[in-house]
Amino acid sequence: CLATLVIMLVGDTYTLINYVSFINYLCYGVTIIGLIVLRWKKPKIFRPIKVNLLIPITYLAFWAFLLIFSLYSEPVVCGVGLIIILTGVPVFFLGVYWRNKPKCVNRLIESVTCWGQKLCFVVYPQGEAAEEE
DSSP states (O other): OHHHHHHHHHSOHHHHHHHHHHHHHHHHHHHHHHHHHHHHHOTTSOOSSOOOTHHHHHHHHHHHHHHHHHHHHOHHHHHHHHHHHHTHHHHHIIIIIOOSOOHHHHHHHHHHHHHHHHHTTOOOHHHHHHHHO
C-alpha cells in the first residue's frame, strides 16, 4: 500500500495501471502453474471443477509470450512491478514465517491488524459487541 501511495504521488494514473496490470498477469500465470503442479503431484484430490490440461497449458503458453513481450517492450514498468511484489517479502517473513516472535512484536502486529481492520471497516461485529459488554 505504501509503495502504491508513493507511485500515485510521483507518477500518473496510467503508469500505476501498467504496474498493477503486470502484477496481475504475473499472478495469473503463477496460479495456472500452481494448478498444473497440483494436477501432477496430487491427482486424487477433490476438485469441484476439473478441466482438460490442454486449456491451462495453452493459456500458460500465451501468458509466457505476453509476459516476455512486456518485459522486452517495457522493462522499467515490469521492474517496478516486480519491486512492488517484492515489498511483500519482508512482511511475509515478519508475519508468517517467523514463528517464535517476541511478545512485543506479536502485540505490534495485532494492533496494526486491528487498526487496519477498523480503518477499512472489516472488523467483525461480534468483536465490537464483546468489547462493549
